[in-house]
Amino acid sequence: MGSDTQIDREAGVYADDVVRQRDEIPGVYGDVDFTIVPERYDAEATVDDERFAPHRAAVERVFEQPELQRLIRDATMRGDRFADAYAALIPEFGFRTLVEMLETACEQGVDAVDDAPQELRDLIGAMEATPDWVDMELVERGAAAERIGMATATPFAIRGAFLATFLNKYAALPMTMTGTLSDEAAAKRVFETASFFTATTLPGALRRDGKGFEAAAKVRLMHSMVRFHLLSSGKWDVATYGTPIPQVDQMPAGLIGVFLMSAEVLRKGRTAFTDAERARVELSRYRCFLLGLPENLLGETPQEIVDLMTARHVSLVEGYDDEICGSLVRGTMEVDLFDRSTVRGKVHAWLENGFSRFVLIKSFLGGDAERAESIGITFSTGEKVAAGAALGAITAKTLFYTYGLKAPVVGDRIDRRLNARIATLLDRYGHADFVTDADQYKLSAA
Numbered sequence: 001m002g003s004d005t006q007i008d009r010e011a012g013v014y015a016d017d018v019v020r021q022r023d024e025i026p027g028v029y030g031d032v033d034f035t036i037v038p039e040r041y042d043a044e045a046t047v048d049d050e051r052f053a054p055h056r057a058a059v060e061r062v063f064e065q066p067e068l069q070r071l072i073r074d075a076t077m078r079g080d081r082f083a084d085a086y087a088a089l090i091p092e093f094g095f096r097t098l099v100e101m102l103e104t105a106c107e108q109g110v111d112a113v114d115d116a117p118q119e120l121r122d123l124i125g126a127m128e129a130t131p132d133w134v135d136m137e138l139v140e141r142g143a144a145a146e147r148i149g150m151a152t153a154t155p156f157a158i159r160g161a162f163l164a165t166f167l168n169k170y171a172a173l174p175m176t177m178t179g180t181l182s183d184e185a186a187a188k189r190v191f192e193t194a195s196f197f198t199a200t201t202l203p204g205a206l207r208r209d210g211k212g213f214e215a216a217a218k219v220r221l222m223h224s225m226v227r228f229h230l231l232s233s234g235k236w237d238v239a240t241y242g243t244p245i246p247q248v249d250q251m252p253a254g255l256i257g258v259f260l261m262s263a264e265v266l267r268k269g270r271t272a273f274t275d276a277e278r279a280r281v282e283l284s285r286y287r288c289f290l291l292g293l294p295e296n297l298l299g300e301t302p303q304e305i306v307d308l309m310t311a312r313h314v315s316l317v318e319g320y321d322d323e324i325c326g327s328l329v330r331g332t333m334e335v336d337l338f339d340r341s342t343v344r345g346k347v348h349a350w351l352e353n354g355f356s357r358f359v360l361i362k363s364f365l366g367g368d369a370e371r372a373e374s375i376g377i378t379f380s381t382g383e384k385v386a387a388g389a390a391l392g393a394i395t396a397k398t399l400f401y402t403y404g405l406k407a408p409v410v411g412d413r414i415d416r417r418l419n420a421r422i423a424t425l426l427d428r429y430g431h432a433d434f435v436t437d438a439d440q441y442k443l444s445a446a
Contacts, residue, residue: 015074021081027088028228034077038242040170041076042317051318054366055310062311071296072311075248079227080220080292082126086119087224093117095225102221106214127217127290128208133300134286139206142283145276147201151421152397156352156390158194159337160359165252166328167364167375169321174226174244176324177236186332191429193253198429200287202422216290223250247293248312254288255298259309260363262302273302281305320375330376338428351393354386 014034021029037043045052052059062068089098101113101120110116110124130136166172175189196215199205205212223245230236230244252259258281265273273281285298299305320326338352339345357379361372369379379387404414 014077018074018078021079024081025084025088028084028231032231032238036239037073038238039240040242040317041073041315045314058306058310059314061307062314068307068311072248072315075297076246076315077243078247079243080224082123083220083224083292084227086123087221087228089117089119090228098221102217106217131289131295133295134289135282138279138282139286142279143201143206145279146283147418147422148398148401150198150201151418152394154194154198155425156355156394157359159190159332160356162190162193163329163332163360164364166325167320168316169319169324170241170316171249172325172328173241174230175328177230186335187337190332190337195426195429198422198425202419206286213290220292247297250291250293251297251309251312254291254293255284255305255309258284259305262305265302266306271302326376333377350386351390354383355390357383358387
């Protein structure tokens, strides 16, 4: 990424808080060498690289902002200091006890936990400390608006969006090593992802006593547990892959929706969000805050959001490994997510299969169906028909809820119906544990 980054690579320079992870949380980072920049970080990238051709103008902006490049480089090696410190207590308490204490702290308050460790108090305290840059009124408005998409599009699109995380071996490896290749595990991860984002759109879910708040805490602990086990295993190659599930790899999950929206805003020649768009952005930013991402990775304007996500793309070395990525893609595509025992279930599964492929190819593979097929994602005529039918159903339901909620007489009834639909989906997705089984880790994979 130019001479500035190359000098940093040789000097081993990171922000102080990145380097301090080793001293502050030795149980997780004690063996990590913070004098190196991992192979996954593309220190040799230039604006003229062929892979940037489709987005040359956006990439040029990144290369004009060395401070943005340094920010992303630091986020490539930064985990979650609060959740990581709590996860480092696994040898003392065991993971299940840590989860139970976290659940109690979220539901009843940290003082309800007998002899609550300071690390738990610090994690809950950090999540409770809503920063001044968050507008909670906007968050609630954004959640109310996003319920529609969660009720209409997510049940058909979630697998396609989830698959996008498997397209790069450097980002996908933790999923491979934590035993996500089985049909059961793949389905569980897809549904947990859908469950988290769907739950956060229910009224009040992101308040301190809401289920979204608790889910975010458990997601953070799950990620930190993975870091703890992988980094303490002696099998994880930091020089190649960096820190497992670093902040930079959490950005797409939390920001992809507003990134696509921001790109569309800029494409139309606008530089600011509408009030409705701004509410969606605020929901995304607050969700990301609860998941442990700092403000400087969460853009506020369309251009800032596009720049940050583009910088993340620029920083990541391209690498598709069939053993790592292909196995995850095929395993996730082949698993039956929904009950096919009824006619309705079979129809939904058919629609979802086609639409998830459409989402993956259009939004994450640049519309390149040939590339999709090369990695095991077909898009046959029948699957295109299914995608079109799903899109029609999504559009019809979206219009129904959008205009129904505004209707003076039936608006409240439609609102209750929408909430009931969300509740039904959450029941269908099943209980989200947000845990992985360390006994199933494939630690030789790295």
